[in-house]
Amino acid sequence: MSRITETSWMIGGPQGSGVDSSATLFARAMAVAGFWVYGKREYHSNIKGKHSYFQIRASHDVVRSHIDPIHMLATFEDSTAVIHAHEILPEGALIYDPGLTKPEVLEMDASVKLFPLDYEGIIRELAEEEGKPAAKLAIVKNTISVAASLALYGVGVDVLEEALKGLFHGKKSKLVGINLKAGIKAYEAIKAIAHAQDFKYQMQEQPNKPEAESRLLMNGAAACGIGKLKAGMRFQTYYSITPAVDECIYLEQHSEYGIVVYQAEDEIASINMANGAAVTGARVATATSGPGFCLKAEGIGWAGMNEVPTVIFNYMRGGPSTGLPTRSEQGDLLFAVNIGHGDFPKIVLSPGDMEECFEDGFNCFNFAERYQTPVIVLVDKALANSTQSIKKFADQGLRVDRGKRVTKVDSYDPADPSTGLPKFPRFQITEDGISPRPIPGTPGGIHFLTGDEHTEYGFITEEPAVRMQMMEKRARKLLVAANEIPEHLQFKVYGPENADLTIIGWGSTKGAVLDALERFAEQGKSVNYLHIRLMSPFPVDAITRILNNAKQRLIIESNFTNQLAKLIRQETGIDIEHKAVKYTGRPFSQCEILEAVKEVQEKQSRKVVLINGH
Amino acid sequence: MATKQQTEQTLPTLDVKLKPFQLRSDKNPDWCPGCGDFGIVNAIQQAVSELQLQPWKVEFFAGIGCSGKSAQYLQAYGIHTLHGRVLPYALGAKIANPNNVVIATGGDGDGYGIGAGHFLHAGRRNVDITYIVFNNEVYGLTKGQASPTLEVGMQPKSLALPHISQAINPLALAIASGYTFVARSYAFDAKHLKQTIMDAINHRGVSLVDVHQPCPTYNDLHPKEYYTETVNSGQSELPRLQYLEETGYNGFVEDASDLEAYQAKKIAAIAEAYRLTDRVVLGTYWKVDLPTYADRLETNIPLLREYAPMDVPFHDDNMIANTDLSSACEEFVV
Numbered sequence: 035m036s037r038i039t040e041t042s043w044m045i046g047g048p049q050g051s052g053v054d055s056s057a058t059l060f061a062r063a064m065a066v067a068g069f070w071v072y073g074k075r076e077y078h079s080n081i082k083g084k085h086s087y088f089q090i091r092a093s094h095d096v097v098r099s100h101i102d103p104i105h106m107l108a109t110f111e112d113s114t115a116v117i118h119a120h121e122i123l124p125e126g127a128l129i130y131d132p133g134l135t136k137p138e139v140l141e142m143d144a145s146v147k148l149f150p151l152d153y154e155g156i157i158r159e160l161a162e163e164e165g166k167p168a169a170k171l172a173i174v175k176n177t178i179s180v181a182a183s184l185a186l187y188g189v190g191v192d193v194l195e196e197a198l199k200g201l202f203h204g205k206k207s208k209l210v211g212i213n214l215k216a217g218i219k220a221y222e223a224i225k226a227i228a229h230a231q232d233f234k235y236q237m238q239e240q241p242n243k244p245e246a247e248s249r250l251l252m253n254g255a256a257a258c259g260i261g262k263l264k265a266g267m268r269f270q271t272y273y274s275i276t277p278a279v280d281e282c283i284y285l286e287q288h289s290e291y292g293i294v295v296y297q298a299e300d301e302i303a304s305i306n307m308a309n310g311a312a313v314t315g316a317r318v319a320t321a322t323s324g325p326g327f328c329l330k331a332e333g334i335g336w337a338g339m340n341e342v343p344t345v346i347f348n349y350m351r352g353g354p355s356t357g358l359p360t361r362s363e364q365g366d367l368l369f370a371v372n373i374g375h376g377d378f379p380k381i382v383l384s385p386g387d388m389e390e391c392f393e394d395g396f397n398c399f400n401f402a403e404r405y406q407t408p409v410i411v412l413v414d415k416a417l418a419n420s421t422q423s424i425k426k427f428a429d430q431g432l433r434v435d436r437g438k439r440v441t442k443v444d445s446y447d448p449a450d451p452s453t454g455l456p457k458f459p460r461f462q463i464t465e466d467g468i469s470p471r472p473i474p475g476t477p478g479g480i481h482f483l484t485g486d487e488h489t490e491y492g493f494i495t496e497e498p499a500v501r502m503q504m505m506e507k508r509a510r511k512l513l514v515a516a517n518e519i520p521e522h523l524q525f526k527v528y529g530p531e532n533a534d535l536t537i538i539g540w541g542s543t544k545g546a547v548l549d550a551l552e553r554f555a556e557q558g559k560s561v562n563y564l565h566i567r568l569m570s571p572f573p574v575d576a577i578t579r580i581l582n583n584a585k586q587r588l589i590i591e592s593n594f595t596n597q598l599a600k601l602i603r604q605e606t607g608i609d610i611e612h613k614a615v616k617y618t619g620r621p622f623s624q625c626e627i628l629e630a631v632k633e634v635q636e637k638q639s640r641k642v643v644l645i646n647g648h
Numbered sequence: 649m650a651t652k653q654q655t656e657q658t659l660p661t662l663d664v665k666l667k668p669f670q671l672r673s674d675k676n677p678d679w680c681p682g683c684g685d686f687g688i689v690n691a692i693q694q695a696v697s698e699l700q701l702q703p704w705k706v707e708f709f710a711g712i713g714c715s716g717k718s719a720q721y722l723q724a725y726g727i728h729t730l731h732g733r734v735l736p737y738a739l740g741a742k743i744a745n746p747n748n749v750v751i752a753t754g755g756d757g758d759g760y761g762i763g764a765g766h767f768l769h770a771g772r773r774n775v776d777i778t779y780i781v782f783n784n785e786v787y788g789l790t791k792g793q794a795s796p797t798l799e800v801g802m803q804p805k806s807l808a809l810p811h812i813s814q815a816i817n818p819l820a821l822a823i824a825s826g827y828t829f830v831a832r833s834y835a836f837d838a839k840h841l842k843q844t845i846m847d848a849i850n851h852r853g854v855s856l857v858d859v860h861q862p863c864p865t866y867n868d869l870h871p872k873e874y875y876t877e878t879v880n881s882g883q884s885e886l887p888r889l890q891y892l893e894e895t896g897y898n899g900f901v902e903d904a905s906d907l908e909a910y911q912a913k914k915i916a917a918i919a920e921a922y923r924l925t926d927r928v929v930l931g932t933y934w935k936v937d938l939p940t941y942a943d944r945l946e947t948n949i950p951l952l953r954e955y956a957p958m959d960v961p962f963h964d965d966n967m968i969a970n971t972d973l974s975s976a977c978e979e980f981v982v
Contacts, residue, residue, distance in 0.1 A: 065982040200982065250980040260976050264969050266962030269744050288976055292951035292960040294743060299769035303736040306729065310740030313727060314707065316958035318744065336730055396969070423982060429973055434963040448704070452664050455703055455723045457673070474725035474741070475748050477704045482673070482720055484728035485712075493675045493720060494728075 037238035039094040041105045041187065044121070045179060046087035046114030049080055055201075056108070056176035057088030058251075058421070060183060063197035064092035065251050065423045067189050068243030072097040072545070073421035074621065076648070079276065079359040085113055087648070090421075094240055095552075098387060098422065098545030099624045102646045105235040106186065108179040110153055115140055117648060122146045125234045129182050147234075149227055151182050156219045164212065174216035181217030185224040188236040191217065250388075252424055254417035254542075255280040257388040258347060261395020262319060263291055264429055267345075269311050269318040271296045271304035276359050277415045278321040278349040301326035305333030305346065312337070312344045313483065315439065315473030317399045319345035323415075324353045324366060331373050334408050338378030340483045341461070341469070341508065343402030343409070343437075350414045350541075352619040361619025362416035364541050367597040370410050371570045377505065379512035381405060382570040383523075384412040386544030390567065391417065392427045397523060404437035404518075405511045406468055412569070414592065416621035417542035438470045446478025457481055459490040463503055467510030516571035524573040527580060529555075529562030535631065536584035538564045538610060540598055543590055543622055550627035561631060566598065572605040581608045588612040588634050592621065613641045620647035655937040657776075657852045659749060660705040668693040671703060673723045679714055682872060684835030684861020688782055689718050691841040692751070696722065699846055701749055709738045711754030711763065713789045715782035718753050732763030735770045738777045744958045746776070746942050749849065756783040757795040760818055764796070770854055771825030775941040778848040778855045781818065782835075784863040785870065792866025806866040818858045819921035823914060823934045828853035830899075830917070830934040834875060834889060835861035840930055847932065853940050860928060879926045892920075892931025901936035910936070 043060065047053045054075065061071045069092040078084035089100050106127040109115045112134040119142035122128060128137065132150035153175055154168075161168040181194055194217045195210075202209040224230050259281045262270070272282045274297065286295040298304035304320045311318040322330060327348045337344040352358025353365045370382050381401050385394040394411050402409040446456055460481035462469040469490075472479025482492030487504060489495050529551045537547055547563045554561040564580055566573075581587060581602070589599045589610045594617045599610050614630035616622055626644040633639040671693040679685045696706060703724045710719035712731035719726035725748075729737045738752035759767050759781045770779070785798040792806025796816045803810040822830045829851040833841040841859065848855035862872045878885040892899070899917045904910050917934040946953045951960060964970050 062982060203979075247981050249982050250977055251982045252980050256980065260973055263976055264962075264971050264973060266960070266969065266971065268957045268960045268962075269740075271740065289949045290951070290975055291971065292949055292955060292957065294945060294949065294952070294957045296743065298736070299765055302733065303766055303769070306733040306736035307740030307743075309729075310709070310727075310737035311744035311958070312740075313737070314741040314744045314748065314958060316744035317962075318740070318958075332730055333733070426977070426981075427973070429969075432969040434967045434969050436967075448702075450664065451662060451703065452666055452670065455666075455670065457723070474707045475705055475745065477702075480704055480723060480725055482675075482726040482728070484720065485730060486728065492726070493673075494717070 037188070037236045039238050040092070040097070041235055041237060042089065042091050042101050042103060043106045043108065043183060044087055044089045044104045044118060045108045046085060046118060047109070047111050048083045048113065049077055049086045050082035051111065052173065052176040053086050053088055056180055057090055059177065059197055059201055060180045061090050061421050062200050062251055063180065063184055063189065063193050064090065065249065066196045066200070067193045068240035069093060069237070070096045071251065071421065071423040072099060074100045074416070075419045075421070076620065077360050085117060087114065087118065092237070094238070094242070097549060099549045099622070102623045102625045106183055108183050109135060110175045110179050119146070127186055127233060127235070129179060147229055149182065149186065149224060149230065151178065151220065151223055153178055156216060156223065159219065160212070160216055171212070174213055177213040177217050178220040181220035182224045185221040186230055186233050186236070191221050248426065249423050250426055251421060252388045253419060253421050254388060254391045254413055255349070255419065256284045257391035258395040258411070258413060259285045260427065261392040263288065263293065264432060265317060265396045265399040266434065267317045267319055267399060268293045269296070269316050271298050271307045271318070271320045272322065273298050273301045273304050273326055275323045275326045277351060277418050278323045278326070278347065280418060281321050281347065301329035302333065305330035305344070308344050309333055309337050309342055312342045313340070313474065319347055321347040321349065323349045323351050325356060327366060327369070334380070335374030335376065335378060336485045337408040338374060338380060338508070339485050341406040341471070343399070343406055345398045345402050345409050345411070347411045347413060349418050350412055358619040360415070362414045362542065362592060362621050363617065363619060364414050364592040364597065366412060367569060368600060370412055371601065373410070377509070379405070379407045379508055380570055381407060381409040381515060382412065383409065384541050384567055384569055385417070386541055386565055386567065387417070388422050388424045389427070393523065396432055400435040401515065401519065403439060404435050405515045406437060406471060407511060412541065414542045420542070438468055440470045440472040440479060441476055443472060443476060443478030448477035455480060457491050460492050461488060461490045461504065461507070463490060463507055466514045467507045468514070512571045516573070519568060521576065524568040525564060525566045525576065527562055527564050530560055531562070533562035533585070534560040535586045535588060535635065536562055536564055537631070538566065538587060538589040538598070539591060540566045543592065546622040546624050546627050547590065549624040550631070553624070553628060554631070569601065572601065574605050577602065578606040578608065581606065581610070586612070588614060588630065590614045590622065590627065590630060592616050611640065614644060615641070616644040618645055618647065623647070655852060657850045659699060659849070660702045660747065661700040662702050665700050666697050666703070668697045671696055671723045673721050673726070675720045677717065677721055680865045682862065682864035683714065684784060684863070685714055685718060685782060687835035687838065688780065688841065688859055688861065689721050691838055691845055692780070693722060694838070694842045695845040695849065696724070698842065699849060705747070706749045706751065707741050709734050709741070709750065709752045711758035713755040713758050713787065715753055715755040715758070732758050732761070733766065734758065735763060735766040735779065738779070739770065739773065739775045742775050742777050743941065745956045747956060750777040751849070752777055752779045754781060755795070756781055756785065756797045757787045760796040760816055768821070768825045771822060771827045773941045774826060774828055774853045774938055776852055776854070778845070778857065780845065780857045780859060782861055783818070783858050784861045784867055786863050786866045788863050788866055792863070802869055804867045804869050817921055818856070819933050820918045822856040823917050823921065827856045827934070828936050828938050829855035829932065831856070831932040832858045832860065833930050834928065835859055836872065836875065837889060837930065840891070844932070851935065853938060875928060886927065888928055890927040890929045892929060892933065899932055899934045904936050904938055
């Protein structure tokens with residue numbers, strides 16, 4: 035029989051029942067088997083009980099997004115099959131507990147193959163062998179689901195062992211044995227089902243296995259955190275908020291780097307503490323999500339006015355207000371580029387995949403210190419919480435740029451300060467708008483900061499001429515940044531030149547579009563993708579040129595009002611004629627990109643609204 | 649919690665003593681004549697002079713309002729922040745670089761009103777900073793609205809109607825919140841105020857100095873004369889100002905590990921802060937040596953015994969980032 039080279043797998047269950055750990059184990063096993071993996075995590079704003087699910091796509095080739103239908107649905111309780119069985123492809127598989135799920139009442143394709151798994155029996159047997167109460171072993175349910183899935187896919191039990199060792203290391207390594215025993219029993223149970231041999235979607239062995247331990251099974255939140263560690267950030271403030279908290283928890287677990295992760299009393303404290311630390315000369319960031327980002331507006335304005343290099347990571351969730359706390363949206367773009375009252379320069383970046391999370395996590399500090407202005411990094415939840423197998427980060431030879439940071443003032447000898455204590459022109463008017471920035475503690479560097487308009491020494495002034503000079507100076511920095519920031523960090527065009535259709539997008543949409551481009555190429559369709567990363571200063575000239583040369587244009591984004599399309603129109607005057615949006619709080623699948631393009635190419639649709647995903 | 653307990657403050661000092669006028673910036677204060685702010689800023693300059701602090705190691709943060717401008721008048725790194733947010737700025741700066749001396753100032757509206765949340769939580773952290781509150785019971789810069797320290801029933805001339813909200817007691821609130829040094833002084837008692845600020849800076853941990861001051865423009869209830877006039881005790885006329893040590897009260901905790909004595913002392917300090925009197929009682933209500941936030945951080949993060957957070961090395965001489973990511977990536981390797 036023929037086997038497949040790519041699959042879509044799902045596991046679900048009430049929150050707190052181990053859905054995440056099952057999915058992580060499955061993803062790890064598929065990666066150990068040599069496949070490339072992408073995983074999408076969906077959960078409620080709830081601690082225990084509500085339905086959550088994790089969808090994993092594994093392939094012989096690199097994958098960056100999910101597809102909607104699933105080949106296999108693994109369940110260990112009764113709710114998941116009811117919600118998701120209809121998504122199983124014809125002749126796909128349903129793994130279920132026959133004591134809990136009655137397949138005959140499920141809405142699903144009649145050809146779906148059923149694989150009842152006696153969870154309780156396996157656990158009871160294991161409990162007897164181990165001489166432990168069965169209740170204490172209930173947690174191995176997760177491993178049983180995963181092992182059964184691997185068995186059906188035709189992936190060896192040795193892979194499971196390797197994956198368990200990867201998941202349970204250090205203090206947890208004693209858990210490997212019992213989980214492996216449970217897993218082997220599940221393998222045997224599946225193999226004992228006659229039609230398991232005929233399962234249509236068994237995975238073909240990966241012919242081009244990447245070298246062991248050459249990759250990372252990474253999520254976006256950690257990728258950002260790792261970029262920040264590389265950049266030398268050793269201080270991060272936050273207030274507990276989903277989904278920003280994931281990165282903070284990750285960083286706090288890595289105290290070996292000397293990093294202080296400070297849980298402030300509120301969002302306002304966390305931005306202003308970051309400002310205080312940045313004034314002092316630290317590389318510091320604060321992380322937040324929508325509601326908290328709103329509260330940080332005044333502090334961001336202060337950093338802009340005082341030319342302080344504060345970094346703000348905003349993990350975007352569904353808004354407005356509390357909105358969809360655990361779901362994804364690209365809804366904060368226009369707010370981010372306009373945040374704070376009055377005019378001041380801000381740099382706004384938005385990474386689109388794990389590598390870009392790492393790059394922007396590193397570069398944001400260089401930009402903040404070089405241009406002495408706040409840098410905002412927008413990361414959609416879909417990216418923060420997704421799992422993807424990637425090559426290890428290219429982290430060698432990265433250059434640190436601390437800009438005009440001053441730690442020694444040569445003209446001043448502090449030997450006898452009684453002869454005078456000079457003040458330093460911190461806001462000196464310069465051609466590029468960037469002034470030397472002595473950090474507190476530096477003899478001869480004494481100066482003043484104030485959110486009021488100020489002179490070059492930082493004294494409050496309301497003089498019209500000085501006001502004009504200072505506004506112009508601050509604004510010049512952004513022009514310099516627009517010229518200096520390397521083009522590949524601003525935007526990139528993927529796919530063929532002079533394509534019939536150009537897709538425009540940003541953030542996590544990149545993964546689904548790049549996967550779709552591969553399908554278009556197979557279908558002989560000429561489609562390319564303009565991925566925009568730098569939102570402020572906006573790359574006006576280059577984007578104008580690319581859009582003017584495009585034959586037909588389709589912009590795709592996860593928000594209601596097409597915020598990037600608006601920004602493009604504001605900056606370039608170009609109104610993109612075709613738009614696709616999704617505002618369910620769920621990210622785009624590869625299938626939806628194909629669907630949107632079809633709608634545009636076949637029906638000339640002006641606006642396509644996509645809705646897939648539970 | 650840190651086991652070792654350092655109680656001695658080590659400050660970055662000069663070999664020479666600068667005169668207070670040398671610590672004035674060349675920006676002239678624009679406060680109203682007779683404003684208590686003059687007295688407080690003078691006392692800060694004198695304290696910095698007396699302690700022989702290296703001025704460039706001093707970060708002087710201020711909130712918003714009349715008092716906020718004080719950050720412009722001391723010849724040190726002066727940072728005028730946002731309304732109510734001076735403490736987060738000061739804490740962020742001190743945690744990032746514990747080698748600088750951090751002084752925070754602000755008004756009663758700034759610190760006990762819009763910044764009340766930060767005021768409370770700063771106590772929990774015990775970061776080694778000094779917070780000086782300019783307390784005149786009104787919001788001066790916006791024309792004299794009631795601040796959180798204006799007693800119920802009071803009606804300074806700036807208010808259209810008598811005040812109907814209760815006042816907070818900042819000293820009791822600070823003690824309850826975990827401040828480890830809590831004192832009250834008065835803007836024009838130059839000697840007491842200077843000494844109190846010096847004690848606060850010398851204290852290792854978070855200090856509050858609540859400074860009573862007249863607002864000559866908006867608060868006609870407590871003008872300068874109020875503080876200099878005498879109070880009739882029934883038997884004799886006594887000065888308005890009274891010093892805590894005259895009362896026999898002592899708010900210093902000798903041994904914080906004796907939990908019962910520590911609790912009893914804390915309750916006594918709060919009681920003292922609430923004692924009914926017509927006099928204005930100045931002095932240190934509460935002082936205890938506890939591990940600072942930095943001490944506790946060092947316990948959790950041993951690398952910080954060696955480096956300030958902002959000084960942990962992360963690049964080589966050629967500015968190439970050299971942090972080894974292997975332990976950060978370990979859990980993800982496949």
